[in-house]
Amino acid sequence: MTAILDKCKEGDRKAQFELYNQYSKAMYNICVRIVNNLEEAEDILQESFLSAFKNLHQFNGSSSFGAWLKRIVVNHSINHVKKRRLDLVEMEENNMSSIPEKEEKDIDLILNIDRIREAIQLLPDGYRIVFSLYLLEGYDHREISQILSISESASKSQYSRAKKKLKDILQVSL
Template identity: 55%
Template sequence: MEAVFVDKHYNLVVECKQGSKKACYELYRLYSKAMLNIAFRIVGNVAEAEDVLQEAFTDAFKRLKDFRQDTTFGLWLKQIVVHRAINLLRKRKLDLVEIEDGHIDSLPAEEPWDDEDIQYKVAQVKEAIKLLPDGYRVVLSLYLLEGYDHEEIGQVMGISENTSRTQFLRAKRKLNEILIQKGITR
């Protein structure tokens, strides 16, 4: 038996499949901001994220007949956005280095954030993430912000699961260094 997910926008998807431009626009309106944020976290550039967004929606609307509701429209679209963003980075010749097992340094335990200035620190962390090299930023974003596991990241990016883990650990270390330089953490 095939799983069918309840999608609160099912009717819009059906109308879109039937050629309703209004329904397509409504789907775009509902999902564009979230998808732009996902694209931006991966590519790190607003203009490129906007391009990824437009291409992803164009792809989605062209392939809507293939959408079979074995997931929600939002998750299906998110996959398209992530793949488009990763492909853009590949065009930029994203450089990830394979690491042999056992060469990962252990990281110090993280301390909880002080609640007094959490908003300030969140903004500083977002700015620091933008300073990470592409490979680090992408793996960190996919893992922490998008909820992908290392196996999925490896498949999406065409790298090994171990390389994803290594890039994630290095990204955390580099992010910590940036935050220390900015005086955000000790």
Template identity: 50%
Template sequence: MKTEIRFTHKSLVESSKSGDRNSQYQLYELYVDAMYNIGMRFLGVKEDAEDIVQDSFVDAFKNLHSFKYESTFGAWLKRIVINKSLNHLKVKRLPLAAMDDHEYHLTEEIHNDPVDAIDIQKVKMGIEKLPLGYKNIINLYLLEGFDHIEIGEVLGITTSTSKSQYHRAKKKLVEIINTL
């Protein structure tokens, strides 16, 4: 079944590269909901997420000739949506949480981490209450599966800053969840 789906998607991508609007619409239908959910996780505003998703599809179809199957079409499109979402946030001038040089404590551990015992709704509510920079790091690392090197590239920060921000975000998330 996976090869069938992969083949179908590849044929849709190839047809879309040729300008076939029907194939483009089918790809859009396959991915629009997932891409919207990603946009919402980062932006939190329905209209902004919708705009970002539309812009992402337009850019993806314009640049489809550069898609070389080094990843799945969905992963490629997801990266576009994430980058556009983060750029949108930068335009709004919503920076990562400020950190001083003396705050880089990468060995900081969270002991007796109660997150495993908490239902997913509290975790989602906790993520929504995080400062934007922390929320972005949590979304990229935990939900989107990026590693710290990739996060650094996407956000324009160092790998150690990504790690430090992630540990702080995780600690802050636990604090928030414990107050819910």
């Protein structure tokens, strides 16, 4: 990994592309969960990688490159949501015709996962961001409080409210 990072620092496009291919899918998923919009997530992903390559000299190896990059992606995503300040975002419609024929249990599982994903998308931005950072990205409340510039208790409260709201949304859609 050190060799590829050194090449990236030198501006080697091939090495940058290799690093991008290695991390882009996971980082894109983080963007999608936070900003709740596929097209905006793509833009944020590109901006994040450009920022990472531009500031690669600041990477000191105290954490893994993936953790360092994840922090950049999370920060870019959160900054985007702060600029946008929307309570709800359009939901992506599922195309059921793209699901191949499966056993009934498999289809039920897919539908349940889709229901949960859609319910998460319906959460207000603050709830969704804290919920995603805590449950899906693995940050603790202390780290979330630092990332979002809120108190640790506010992070815990937002997470608790997000879980309650998510349960309510899922109950209504049954």
